[in-house]
Amino acid sequence: MTELTLVQAVNRGLRVALSSDPDVLILGEDVGVNGGVFRATEGLQKEFGPERVIDTPLSETGIIGTAIGMALYGLKPVAEIQFMDFIYPAFDQIVSELAKMRYRSGGQYPCHVVVRAPYGGGIRGGLYHSQSTEAYFAHTAGLKVVIPSNPADAKGLLLTAIHDEDPVIFLEPKRIYRSLTGEVADGDYRVPFGKANVVVEGTDVSLFAYGAMVPPTVEAAQALLSEGISAEVVDLRTLVPLDEKAILASVEKTGRAVVVHEAARFCGFGGELSAILAEKAFYSLKAPIARVTGYDTPFPYALENSYLPNPARIAHAARAAARTQ
Amino acid sequence: MAKAATSKTGSQGSADSFPEDRIVEIYRTEVLARVMDERCLTLQRQGRIGFYVPLAGQEAAQIGSGYALDPSDWIFPAYRELGLALVRGIRAKSLIDQFIGNSADLTKGRQMPNHYAFREQRFVSASSPIGTQITQAVGAAMAAKKRQDPIVTITFFGDGATSSNDFHAGLNFAGVFAAPTIFFCQNNGWAISLPREKQTLSPTLAGKADAYGLPGVVVDGNDVRAVYRAVREARARAIAGDGPTLIEAQVYRFGPHSTSDDPSRYRPEEAVRKAREHDPVLLLQSELIRNRILTKDSDSKIWEELKAEVARAIEAAENTPAVEPLSFFDDVFAQPTPTLEEQRASFDQLLREGVLRP
Amino acid sequence: MSAGAGVVPLPYDAAMAGSLLGPEARAIALSAYRWMTLGRALDARMQGLQRQGRVGFYGAATGHEAVNVALGLATSPADWIVPGLREQLAALVRGHPLAAYAQHLFATDLDPARGRQMPCHPSARDVHYVSMSSVIGTQITHAVGIAAGLRARADPGVALGFFGDGATSANDFHAGLNFAAVYHLPVVFGCANNQWAISVPVERQTRSATLAAKGAAYGIPGERIDGTDFFRSYATLRDAIARARSGNGPTLIEFQVYRMTPHSSSDDPTRYQPRDWGARAASHDPVLRLEDWLRKNGQLDPELEGQIRIEAERQVREAVAEAESAPPPRPESLTEDVFVDSRPFVPERGE
């Protein structure tokens, strides 16, 4: 066990994968000599050489298209997109090619690719260094979407992603890259996909969150406890595949659900969660499902704290739900 | 496509005559850019602005091209084009308002520092994604041509942006449609940590123009006159209906990529020291003193004046009130959707109830 | 230039054709001709069936046969083909069974791609023929990645990334050629310039003098050749592949060809092609050119020619008949292959 930040845990995960499997390689902008602009790939080029930790020209289209080709051949590329906001030049490659390759070839050409990208707000990054657009990818059949919320999960989910035979969009909550630390097991270990994590147990209201929204949600739950409201916090960990069982079990217990994400609300992932609850847990619900999310505006720079859900907003919604009988 | 209907070249005389009578003004603009740069880096270190992208080393490239343009020409910048903004007459205070994101910021605190927009000066909104402005400049040029307006558009981008999708599409479209546009590439040697020679194996970036059937020109970006001439010629060609030009201005990025970057991780200080021997601002300074257009004293006065001007601008900007808390709901659409109206109301409610503090 | 003026034809000297290859020309010419005839027969039959409504769509490669057969013959089994819209014949030359391809065209249960794609989008891993999408250009970077994989494993193969003239405007052309050059990868880019991207003539696609010239923007040697000349296509490919295989980096080859059919069965070229296009294209027919050469070199007489054509037509007829009577994909396969462990489709309650 070692005490690590989330970004260090990502780094260790990459290192384990590179040392244990010669087919794994990393490519992206500034990932080599510079160690990544967030230092997620720090030291890796020195250790594994420029053929396995590859600095690329400035083209996301090139990064993802090339990663796909490598995977078609049998390698296991881990592509870094410097910020999720810059993934769109490669959107075509991701949704038209990566997601569909296995299916359209009748299983002949699987695509063993991980796309890592820091996502989300809270670092004074404005419109283009803050977005949280996981819904685009979760909406695309054939992609797995993974978002860790703590260092141990970051490493364990990343290793699962790198060894998964299908494409994984691995979104790293950059706001908590360094702001929290946690004990992380050494060596290779895997956190399975499709298993949500009940971070706080409770009986009155279920709070669903993922990634950078987990810490403020836990904080809200703690605040509610002092008011006599017992909130359960479920960290989804992977949006695709989704742990429906855990979600339904929680709501069957509490009868109330609050869905938290920093992405804009309209057609956000919270819409899908709410639909699942409405379809499959309708008779357990004692209160309307509430969503605490970013607003349907582009991500603002100066007022980012107004845009982002925070413990106060989350607690406010949970309180209202808990008081509904 | 038909040739452009007009071939007027504006009023600034023949394509290659440099306005020697304005050389001190040009120098002052370069100095102002340098002073702004140094002050803003300090402001960022002190936490008074959140971020900054320095332009040191690129003053002559930007200011030389700025002076070669007509005020009616449209500029499609990246995030490093402070020098151009100054040529367009944008005041230091307006820029610092944007860096702070206060209520006087014309972009209403929406974007990171350096991503400003000045419609009146035909200085288009910059975004962070690399290269996207290139195709936009082509579209605007096609629109100007359609309206028979005797103007050009010019777009600024870096060496790294030559690998972007929009570079490829933009130069190709401009060639096919003979758009009156100028592609101005500031090759500062680096795309964050990636050196120019690893960006592409093309011997020059200007040489890429050939792939689109366009002329490509390399200029010494530290030579303000050479830059001016190259842009004037490209502009004359565009106005005459002969289509676009790609200009590669060779410069060097003296500073970090941005205040988030630590260049000591990937490049030796020695390279920077050598590049600084060709510092465009200092080159022009020593020339002007050598030719007795300026004296050491009159030069120092310029620096002092401009430093004082910037200090006043900072003070004024810092005393400007913060941006209005509900303003981030504005400008999503011309008319907000009902959903957005509802979200705005519920946010306002949270403020009123004291759940959130502004 | 007026629309559809086309590229300046490259000089073709029927007498000199084949001399590039020396004695090898005689050795492969007849086999190449058989394949080209098969391609032509398949196109003719499938276009007919499409008009009768027996197959939903078809995209012919008539006019591209010399390039495609050269691609099939100049590559070795270790090489990888990353095709654009019209290189299916190369998969057959490389050993993908015509019967399997026909199952794909009819989207049957026996289609290796399980009926998931439109006709003419085969996947044939058996011959290293990569799955293509309909999205123009996206395969170009895949070829680059495959080449990186070949080199990482120190395998002897070369990746061949093919695309049309229209695809030179695509994002992936720009990224793919740049990456291939920067990493000096074993890849050959083949642009089948058939002078049309649906209705857009190549002179409106770009202002560049030739498409091959675009290689220089990336530091890649580019060559424009007559893609209706089988021998030149073969020799140029062979040399570029050898260069890539021996570590001398990528090449861009522009094969100048003539699209002799509509863009696809959904297209009506009379709306946009000049009236004389058909005649111009017909005078650059790669099959006739090779036929002519074989005759002059005493390898083909009318009798053999007839036999070859009848044999090709028979093969096509049989493959089509087999595929037409094959069952459609099983409904449960709808949800398979989304992920490695995707389960067959099971209808939900009430569905």
Ligand SMILES: Cc1ncc(C[n+]2csc(CCOP(=O)(O)OP(=O)(O)O)c2C)c(N)n1
């Ligand atoms: C599409 C996209 N990818 C990545 C980035 C991250 N990024 C910001 S600046 C930069 C380098 C740009 O280099 P260059 O074009 O040479 O311009 P310079 O910064 O040198 O002026 C990168 C990779 C981005 N902003 N946009």
Ligand SMILES: Cc1ncc(C[n+]2csc(CCOP(=O)(O)OP(=O)(O)O)c2C)c(N)n1
């Ligand atoms: C990205 C994309 N845009 C548009 C289309 C529609 N489309 C299909 S084929 C085609 C023209 C392709 O021309 P070219 O690359 O020359 O290939 P050819 O059909 O001539 O072989 C177009 C525009 C597409 N399939 N993909």
Ligand SMILES: [Mg+2]
């Ligand atoms: Mg640069």
Ligand SMILES: [Mg+2]
């Ligand atoms: Mg074509």
